[in-house]
Amino acid sequence: MQEMEKVLPELAVIGWPLQKTFSPIIQNAALKSLGITWRYEAIPVPPDEVDKFFFKASKTMKGFNVTMPHKYRAYELCDKKDDFANICGAVNTVVFRQIEGKIKIFGYNTDGPGLMRALRERAKKTIGSALFLGAGGAAAGGIAALLASGTSRIYIANRTLKKAEDLAESFRRKFKTSEIVAIELKREQILEALKEAELVVNCIPDEGAASLEDFLVEAGKDRIFCDFSYGEKPGRLYLRAEKAGYTMVSGIEILVWQGAYAFEIFTGVECPVESMKNALVEKIGSWWLAC
Incomplete structure (x- = not known):
C-alpha cells in the first residue's frame, strides 16, 4: 500500500x-x-x-x-x-x-465519553431509552456510555440483524438490569421503537442514513436526535429530525x-x-x- x-x-x-x-x-x-x-x-x-x-x-x-x-x-x-x-x-x-x-x-x-459530553452540553437530561441506527464501533461506544449512565432500554437497529443481535448480547452480559433489543432496519420496527425512544443516535454514514429520513415521522418534541455522522453541511436525516422538532446534537460536537x-x-x-x-x-x- x-x-x-x-x-x-x-x-x-x-x-x-x-x-x-x-x-x-x-x-x-x-x-x-x-x-x-x-x-x-x-x-x-x-x-x-x-x-x-x-x-x-x-x-x-x-x-x-x-x-x-x-x-x-x-x-x-x-x-x-x-x-x-x-x-x-x-x-x-x-x-x-x-x-x-x-x-x-x-x-x-473516547466515542462514548464524547457522546455523553455533547449530550450534557445540549440536552441536560437523563436518557431512559434510546434507539441506535447502526451496530458498528461508534454505536458500541455510545451504547456502552448510555448503559453505564443508567439508560434502561436500548434498541439497536441494523440492516444485518445478526450483527445487531451479537452486539446486543455482548451488552446483555455486562448490563443485566437493562433491556437491549436488536431489530432490523425496517420501517415497521423503527416506528415501533420510536414510540418509546427518548434519544435517536444515528451511526450510519449520511449516504445510507438518507434513505431512513421517512422513518422519522413521529414528532420530536422532548426527544433528542444525535448524529455520529458528519459533514460540511447537515445530512438529510439530520435535517428531517430538526424539522420534526428534535433537540439536535451534531456529529461535529461529538x-x-x-x-x-x-x-x-x-x-x-x-x-x-x-x-x-x-x-x-x-x-x-x-x-x-x-x-
Missing part, C-alpha cells in the same frame, strides 16, 4: 476508505495552539492492512485514532485496554508506550469532544477545545453550534 511506504507522522487517524474526516483539522489546531510540533494526518488503511499498519506505526508513531471499519480489530490488537474500551469491545484511540524496554499498545474508546479526550491521551495535557472549535468554524461555518 502506497500510504504505508510514507514516513509516518507522530499522530493520525486511520480508516477505510476514509474519504471524509475532520480529525486532522481539530487535532492540528490543538497541537499548534500549544506549540507542540507533532503532525496529525489522515491515513487510509484497507482492512487487510490493519495488522501491518499497527506493527509499522509502533516503531515511530505516538499513536492514532481509529474510525470505521477498524474499531473492533483495533481492540483485538491492543495489549492493554481501558475499562470503557473493554465494556464496548471497540477502540478508537491507540497509544504506544515503552514498558520495561518493550513497546506496548494501549487502546481507549467529534470535538471525543477528539479532545483523545488529544489528552496522546499528549498528557489539557486540550484547548476552543482552538478545535474555531478551526472547524473557519472550515465549515458555525451551523453546528446553533443546534
Whole structure:
C-alpha cells in the first residue's frame, strides 16, 4: 500500500476508505495552539492492512485514532485496554508506550465519553431509552456510555440483524438490569421503537442514513436526535429530525469532544477545545453550534 511506504507522522487517524474526516483539522489546531510540533494526518488503511499498519506505526508513531471499519480489530490488537474500551469491545484511540524496554499498545474508546459530553452540553437530561441506527464501533461506544449512565432500554437497529443481535448480547452480559433489543432496519420496527425512544443516535454514514429520513415521522418534541455522522453541511436525516422538532446534537460536537479526550491521551495535557472549535468554524461555518 502506497500510504504505508510514507514516513509516518507522530499522530493520525486511520480508516477505510476514509474519504471524509475532520480529525486532522481539530487535532492540528490543538497541537499548534500549544506549540507542540507533532503532525496529525489522515491515513487510509484497507482492512487487510490493519495488522501491518499497527506493527509499522509502533516503531515511530505516538499513536492514532481509529474510525470505521477498524474499531473492533483495533481492540483485538491492543495489549492493554481501558475499562470503557473493554465494556464496548471497540477502540478508537491507540497509544504506544515503552514498558520495561518493550513497546506496548494501549487502546481507549473516547466515542462514548464524547457522546455523553455533547449530550450534557445540549440536552441536560437523563436518557431512559434510546434507539441506535447502526451496530458498528461508534454505536458500541455510545451504547456502552448510555448503559453505564443508567439508560434502561436500548434498541439497536441494523440492516444485518445478526450483527445487531451479537452486539446486543455482548451488552446483555455486562448490563443485566437493562433491556437491549436488536431489530432490523425496517420501517415497521423503527416506528415501533420510536414510540418509546427518548434519544435517536444515528451511526450510519449520511449516504445510507438518507434513505431512513421517512422513518422519522413521529414528532420530536422532548426527544433528542444525535448524529455520529458528519459533514460540511447537515445530512438529510439530520435535517428531517430538526424539522420534526428534535433537540439536535451534531456529529461535529461529538467529534470535538471525543477528539479532545483523545488529544489528552496522546499528549498528557489539557486540550484547548476552543482552538478545535474555531478551526472547524473557519472550515465549515458555525451551523453546528446553533443546534
